[in-house]
Amino acid sequence: GHYISVDTSYEGEKAVLYSPDLYSDDWSCLRLIYQIATTAETSDPTRLNLYLRQEGESFDRLLWSAKEPSDSWLIASLDLMNSTKKYKLVLEGEIGQDKSDSIAIFEIKITPGYCIECDFEENHLCGFVNRWNPNVNWFVGGGNIRNSQSILPKDHTLDSALGHYMYVDSVYVKHFQEVAQLIAPKTTAPMSGCLSFYYQLKQESSIVFTVYLRDVSGFYEEIWKTDTALSADWALAEVEFNAPYPMEVIFEVAFNSAKGGYVALDDISFSPVYCSNQTGTPFNPANAGCNFEEDLCDFYQDQKDGPGWSRVKVKRNVYRAGDHTTGFGYYLLANTKFTSQPEYIARLYGPTLPGNLQFCLRFYYALYGFFQMSGTLAVYIFEENHVVQEKIWSVLDSPKGVWTQAEVSFKKPMPCKVVFVSLCKSFWDCGLVALDDVSLSLGSCQAADSLLSPGECTFERDECVFTQKKRGRGSWQKRRGPTPTSYTGPKGDHTTGVGYYMYIEASDMVYGQRAYLISRSLRGISGKQCLTFFYHMYGAGTGLLSVYLKKEGDDEEIPLWRRTGEQSISWLRGLIEYESARNYQIIFEAIRGVSMRSDTAIDDILFQAGPCLETEEIQFSSGYPDSLNEIEY
Numbered sequence: 001g002h003y004i005s006v007d008t009s010y011e012g013e014k015a016v017l018y019s020p021d022l023y024s025d026d027w028s029c030l031r032l033i034y035q036i037a038t039t040a041e042t043s044d045p046t047r048l049n050l051y052l053r054q055e056g057e058s059f060d061r062l063l064w065s066a067k068e069p070s071d072s073w074l075i076a077s078l079d080l081m082n083s084t085k086k087y088k089l090v091l092e093g094e095i096g097q098d099k100s101d102s103i104a105i106f107e108i109k110i111t112p113g114y115c116i117e118c119d120f121e122e123n124h125l126c127g128f129v130n131r132w133n134p135n136v137n138w139f140v141g142g143g144n145i146r147n148s149q150s151i152l153p154k155d156h157t158l159d160s161a162l163g164h165y166m167y168v169d170s171v172y173v174k175h176f177q178e179v180a181q182l183i184a185p186k187t188t189a190p191m192s193g194c195l196s197f198y199y200q201l202k203q204e205s206s207i208v209f210t211v212y213l214r215d216v217s218g219f220y221e222e223i224w225k226t227d228t229a230l231s232a233d234w235a236l237a238e239v240e241f242n243a244p245y246p247m248e249v250i251f252e253v254a255f256n257s258a259k260g261g262y263v264a265l266d267d268i269s270f271s272p273v274y275c276s277n278q279t280g281t282p283f284n285p286a287n288a289g290c291n292f293e294e295d296l297c298d299f300y301q302d303q304k305d306g307p308g309w310s311r312v313k314v315k316r317n318v319y320r321a322g323d324h325t326t327g328f329g330y331y332l333l334a335n336t337k338f339t340s341q342p343e344y345i346a347r348l349y350g351p352t353l354p355g356n357l358q359f360c361l362r363f364y365y366a367l368y369g370f371f372q373m374s375g376t377l378a379v380y381i382f383e384e385n386h387v388v389q390e391k392i393w394s395v396l397d398s399p400k401g402v403w404t405q406a407e408v409s410f411k412k413p414m415p416c417k418v419v420f421v422s423l424c425k426s427f428w429d430c431g432l433v434a435l436d437d438v439s440l441s442l443g444s445c446q447a448a449d450s451l452l453s454p455g456e457c458t459f460e461r462d463e464c465v466f467t468q469k470k471r472g473r474g475s476w477q478k479r480r481g482p483t484p485t486s487y488t489g490p491k492g493d494h495t496t497g498v499g500y501y502m503y504i505e506a507s508d509m510v511y512g513q514r515a516y517l518i519s520r521s522l523r524g525i526s527g528k529q530c531l532t533f534f535y536h537m538y539g540a541g542t543g544l545l546s547v548y549l550k551k552e553g554d555d556e557e558i559p560l561w562r563r564t565g566e567q568s569i570s571w572l573r574g575l576i577e578y579e580s581a582r583n584y585q586i587i588f589e590a591i592r593g594v595s596m597r598s599d600t601a602i603d604d605i606l607f608q609a610g611p612c613l614e615t616e617e618i619q620f621s622s623g624y625p626d627s628l629n630e631i632e633y
Helices: 445-449
Strands: 015-018 022-024 028-037 047-054 061-066 074-080 083-094 102-112 129-131 138-142 164-169 178-183 191-203 207-215 220-225 235-243 247-255 261-271 309-314 330-334 344-349 358-368 377-383 389-394 404-411 416-424 432-442 466-468 477-480 500-503 514-519 525-537 544-551 558-564 572-580 584-591 600-609
Touching: 028 047, 028 061, 061 074, 083 102, 138 178, 164 178, 191 207, 207 235, 207 261, 220 235, 358 377, 358 445, 377 404, 389 404, 404 445, 416 432, 525 544, 525 558, 544 572, 558 572, 584 600
Parallel strands: none
Antiparallel strands: 015 083, 022 083, 028 074, 028 102, 047 061, 047 083, 129 178, 138 164, 164 261, 178 247, 191 235, 191 261, 207 220, 207 247, 309 330, 330 432, 344 416, 358 404, 358 432, 377 389, 377 416, 466 514, 477 500, 500 600, 514 584, 525 572, 525 600, 544 558, 544 584
């Protein structure tokens, strides 16, 4: 047969293969049979990436990526959710440092249905794999092959001797409790509903047939188990199945002796409707977070604790930082001037979370005025009865007055609450603890990290879609931490507080000198688009920051947004709504101001299709220092 492989004679270019226009009104499964061959491990490995290019989106969404070398063909199974828009699949081969590496693709197949469904009639077995064991393994049975002592007369799919099924037999069992595992392809899209399969079980001594779910961190959860021996006919099993993040289904059979008998399995299928008539609304993690702009959302304080946390906002100024969400908005502050008595504790309770799910909690905090930082803010898990408490995070040390991101993964068997606790140990060391942008997602934080939105750039890894007109002094530079000149520039980035941002170093430039950060050509789409970014303009001599739109084929650039002079000591959010049906570029232009104190920075750029849902606040302060520093309660 034939396969295609990446031509490596084009140095430094990516090999790209496009599908025709595809439609999927129903859920479908993409199977890809591929191989990556490498000779040596390098820091820059060879990769195969698969992107989804949806109509009406300027950016491709990364569905899957592989870099593991192999000396045989591997199968990848990816769930494609149903969608009303047409789309293309884009396969990208990227040869790493070693030019003798190769990437090959043998088959691409899109079939209707879910990837965890299988009737075992095809030789790729839908990407199911047996975990090899010296004595007991899952084998393919049927197809009129007399290859086993306890063969079944017919399969379930075709109800004939020619059909296939999977089976595991005890004839070679050597030890007590030998286990055979059949592992389904990992789910790649959130799904919940009813998993069903047919099985036969013939036993002479006890066999345990169990179905587990295993998440990416290796945690097993039993979802089904046989209770009794059944007659030698195909029996239907149905089990509630809930996989909000990537999971593997594992069919496991444990034998106690060589005379155990056998288990056969066929026709695994999935329906997005629960087996019993329970509808049960799935838990939505978006409701468990809060940016405190409107209110406390579903967070609350206990009356007997007293008002420990206050919702506050700061007018835009050059002395005290504003909130993390926009720079103009609200955040929570503990240990405010009303409550700084020693041994004082402020607790903020989150909404109730269901048990047995893996969560990733992220939030931003900032500390002011403490000598001793450690332990001033901690996060506890309270189980429903409030009796069991567990500390899952506490602050050790962080840059003063910088919004710093914290993230922590947790999973509890029982329903629980997240509780933020701020502690003031003694009257002499009571600073301020600020909290903002609490968010919760399903799955572990490591898994969530890899899934940036397609049009998002945080400058943590690279400059994404942006390039410089010219590099060198007097251009945009990537930096972490504070800028070298005092009284200008940010103290840390906006993404995490300890990450990277782009800025101009005014001491390397002359008054009026310009630096350009230019995006590559972006796909034009019909309708409005929204560009969000954060900018930092602090310093008495700050110049201009402008954003332009340049459409393909036009000579001139259309000005979209501009700010002049010192704005705030905070990162502020900029919002721009624009339209371009033609391909276009976005340009960030910074102009150095009158003095060295004009370091201008940008971070966290996000392109989104559709109109902006909010408007940008522009508020100017009167300029008197005394009115600037007030906190509004």
